[in-house]
Amino acid sequence: MSDPKTLYDKIWDAHLVHEEADGTSLLYIDRHLVHEVTSPQAFEGLRMAGRKVRAPEKTVAVPDHNVPTSLDRAKGIDDEMSRIQVDALEKNARDFGIEYYGVDDVRQGIVHIIGPELGWTQPGMTIVCGDSHTATHGAFGALAHGIGTSEVEHVLATQTLIQKKSKNMKARINGTLSEYVTAKDITLSIIGATGTAGGTGHVIEYMGEAIEALSMEGRMTVCNMAIEGGARAGLIAPDQKTFDYVMGRPKAPKGAAFEAAVAYWKTLYTDEGAHFDKEIILHADDIAPVVTWGTSPEDVLPITGVVPAANDFEGGKVQAAERSLDYMGLKPGTRLQDVEIDTVFIGSCTNGRIEDLREVARVMEGRKVKDGLRAMIVPGSGLVRAQAEEEGIAQKLQEAGFDWRMAGCSMCLGMNPDQLAPGERCASTSNRNFEGRQGRGGRTHLLSPAMAAAAAITGRLTDVRDL
Amino acid sequence: MEKFEKLTGVAAPMPLVNIDTDMIIPKQFLKTIKRSGLGANLFDEMRFNQDGSEIEDFVLNKPAYRDAKILVAGDNFGCGSSREHAPWALLDFGIKCVISTSFADIFFNNCFKNGILPIVLPQEEVDKLMDDAERGANAVLTVDLESQTITGPDGGEISFEVDPFKKDCLLNGLDDIGLTMQKASAIDAFEGEYGVRAPWV
Numbered sequence: 001m002s003d004p005k006t007l008y009d010k011i012w013d014a015h016l017v018h019e020e021a022d023g024t025s026l027l028y029i030d031r032h033l034v035h036e037v038t039s040p041q042a043f044e045g046l047r048m049a050g051r052k053v054r055a056p057e058k059t060v061a062v063p064d065h066n067v068p069t070s071l072d073r074a075k076g077i078d079d080e081m082s083r084i085q086v087d088a089l090e091k092n093a094r095d096f097g098i099e100y101y102g103v104d105d106v107r108q109g110i111v112h113i114i115g116p117e118l119g120w121t122q123p124g125m126t127i128v129c130g131d132s133h134t135a136t137h138g139a140f141g142a143l144a145h146g147i148g149t150s151e152v153e154h155v156l157a158t159q160t161l162i163q164k165k166s167k168n169m170k171a172r173i174n175g176t177l178s179e180y181v182t183a184k185d186i187t188l189s190i191i192g193a194t195g196t197a198g199g200t201g202h203v204i205e206y207m208g209e210a211i212e213a214l215s216m217e218g219r220m221t222v223c224n225m226a227i228e229g230g231a232r233a234g235l236i237a238p239d240q241k242t243f244d245y246v247m248g249r250p251k252a253p254k255g256a257a258f259e260a261a262v263a264y265w266k267t268l269y270t271d272e273g274a275h276f277d278k279e280i281i282l283h284a285d286d287i288a289p290v291v292t293w294g295t296s297p298e299d300v301l302p303i304t305g306v307v308p309a310a311n312d313f314e315g316g317k318v319q320a321a322e323r324s325l326d327y328m329g330l331k332p333g334t335r336l337q338d339v340e341i342d343t344v345f346i347g348s349c350t351n352g353r354i355e356d357l358r359e360v361a362r363v364m365e366g367r368k369v370k371d372g373l374r375a376m377i378v379p380g381s382g383l384v385r386a387q388a389e390e391e392g393i394a395q396k397l398q399e400a401g402f403d404w405r406m407a408g409c410s411m412c413l414g415m416n417p418d419q420l421a422p423g424e425r426c427a428s429t430s431n432r433n434f435e436g437r438q439g440r441g442g443r444t445h446l447l448s449p450a451m452a453a454a455a456a457i458t459g460r461l462t463d464v465r466d467l
Numbered sequence: 468m469e470k471f472e473k474l475t476g477v478a479a480p481m482p483l484v485n486i487d488t489d490m491i492i493p494k495q496f497l498k499t500i501k502r503s504g505l506g507a508n509l510f511d512e513m514r515f516n517q518d519g520s521e522i523e524d525f526v527l528n529k530p531a532y533r534d535a536k537i538l539v540a541g542d543n544f545g546c547g548s549s550r551e552h553a554p555w556a557l558l559d560f561g562i563k564c565v566i567s568t569s570f571a572d573i574f575f576n577n578c579f580k581n582g583i584l585p586i587v588l589p590q591e592e593v594d595k596l597m598d599d600a601e602r603g604a605n606a607v608l609t610v611d612l613e614s615q616t617i618t619g620p621d622g623g624e625i626s627f628e629v630d631p632f633k634k635d636c637l638l639n640g641l642d643d644i645g646l647t648m649q650k651a652s653a654i655d656a657f658e659g660e661y662g663v664r665a666p667w668v
Contacts, residue, residue, distance in 0.1 A: 014665075017657040018650055024632040026650060028657055030668050038550065040500035049644070054654075058668075066498065081498035088500050125668065132549040132573060146573050148551035149502075150580035150643070158647045160654055164630070166572075196485055197543040197569055230546065232572045253667035261667045296485050316484035316541045323483065413548075415494045422517075434489040434547060436512045 004271035006168045007235050008203045011143040011268070015126045017160055026160045030125035030142075033111045034061040034098065034152070036089040037415070038130030042153035043092040054159040056097040060120055063089050064110045065415045067103050069378050069405040074104055082416065096156075109381020109407040112136040112349035116220065117383055119249025123238035123265040128155055133349045133431065134233075135226040139219035140246070141238035141268045143203070146227065167277040169202035169231065173210035175284035180464045182289075182359070183218035184351060184429070184448035186210065187225040189287045192300035194280055199231030202278060205270060206236050210284040216245040217355035224350045225431055228297040237269040291336055291461050292433045292446040294324035299433070303451065303463045307334040327435055328443050329423070336461050339445070343426040344375040344456040345438070346402075346449055348412040351429035352380025354387050356449040361393045363453035363464060369401030370459035376403040376418070378410040402456070414439045427455035469582045470640035474563050475609040476536025479526045480600035486540055487547035488574060492556040505552055506559030527560075531603030537610065539593065539600045540567040544585075545574025554581045564610050566617070568593050579633045582640065584612060586627045596625070612638060 005013070018026040032055075039061070046053070053059060066082035067073065077083040086103075093100035101107040107114060112133050115121040121137045127144035128134060130152040137144035147161065155161055171190050191198070204226050211222065219236050226234030243262050246252045253261045288302035299321075301308070309332035310321040325332065330339065346352075346360055357379065369375040377397055379385035385407055388394045398404045411418040412430035420426055420442025429452050433444040445461060454464035496508045514525045521528045527535060538544075538557075544567040545553060554577045557565070565578070566586045578585045588596070599619050600606045609618040612634060617625045635641065647654075661668070 018653045022631055037497050041502050085498050146549035148577035154644050157644050162643055196546055257667045320484045413494050434487045436493055437489050440512055
């Protein structure tokens, strides 16, 4: 019998094209997702070297970072630089024979939302994108991670990536989550426990009852933020929920091919006794709805907590915490629930899926967005938007006071006009609370969609369980 | 890619931990379709006021560090976004080597693709180099990739580890794509076999 393997080991082995004696490997790439920000220089490189895209049928392009989310965006992009970048993507897709979903196509959306939604993402695949949140696709038991633009060019030209194998890390969540404790709270709590460098050099496999109980949407939220824990990729073993999600999607295999695929996908799990280099175990009972107070995703606390002091930390983190507290305009000892906010942003590749919008609608039932608060919902894709409208969620949320927008990355990183003003404080379902991330001087508190809805109602960070 | 052999230059200290790629090059500068010209906006929001004037106490604005070629940085440098604009901005500014206790994986890889050498050292050695870097214009370090050594202003030597393949690529300025293209027959063979094993892909 061969040595027991982890899920990561199995996917790695199945894609190994070539391995040097020192472990430097050439890994075959099954899907390459491309967006407008990290690809223009890669296509330019291909042109200069007279190279083609090796497997255009395994490549898909969509503009998401720069696109306006206003309802009238069909009239074009005002910002010249953004317009040039989006136009360049469309031209590159056309010139190199790559499928492209423009802003007038209902299939347009955030690259990590549309990949799974359209069935491009399947278990056991290797998936890359010039975007760190590619980790999202790991929810399907696919080895998915972000790459730089030079690597984008490498994959376009060769359909492979030069890699050294990462280490295996296990994150097990035992038990059952309480009501209003969500996938976002799991993933933030793990980062809070391990730090933003805790997963560096590792691929994290999430497992345990609480992970198995999550929907595919929830699993995507968990894997999405593997990168905030330092891991390039997160993984969850595929199960019946995964197969059911994939079945029937436009790019998924059909009929006998689907059956053959499922038979293979069922072999994608970590063998009993396989070795992990690192592990963290949390119990679902210990996970509360959380929010971030600082400017690193590891600055996470239960909503019932208070803002810490810099000297609560050690080493280099003392200076970083001082800087964060100053940037965030927070005083140590302040109850997190007393922190007033100006804006609520619901969306992003972390929490812009239909289930997230349903959760917001559930919390908002019979309630309104507080007067004077800016509250925006940016669905992750045109299809999510259409589904929310069909389910009647969109109308309810608009009546409750939310601004209902078109799909894109939007205020997660503010490359389009959706930005925070200096000093503006935002409860955000996105993934990064870095300085200036949502707009220069903007202050970001990361939280779940349910918690964001609670904050929208009261105008301050709020424990959704108390509503 | 330009070769990296030996680099002598001023090292600037940035002891802050978790310096992310949003700090290194904020989003508004990612709209370019070129690789060049990003140095002017390196660390933009830490380096400049909103009116464009310089923030005096930011390290790279101090006279001694304006021509720094090396950064000595706090733990987990380059975390966050995969944007290769971060190494492009460092390189365009003139920084060709970053020394820290750890780097985020994607940033670390991106450096090597652009002729930048990221060096990982234990905490006590980074602390020592950080002290050296605090000496302003006297903080001149020499980084020799061939011998894998850093020589400090006092002549003290520190050795470092580097992946042999990545070292070879840097020393010779090798283009990854060209190297991989030489393995085209292996890729063809893999695709043939894989197409049978997993035809739905």
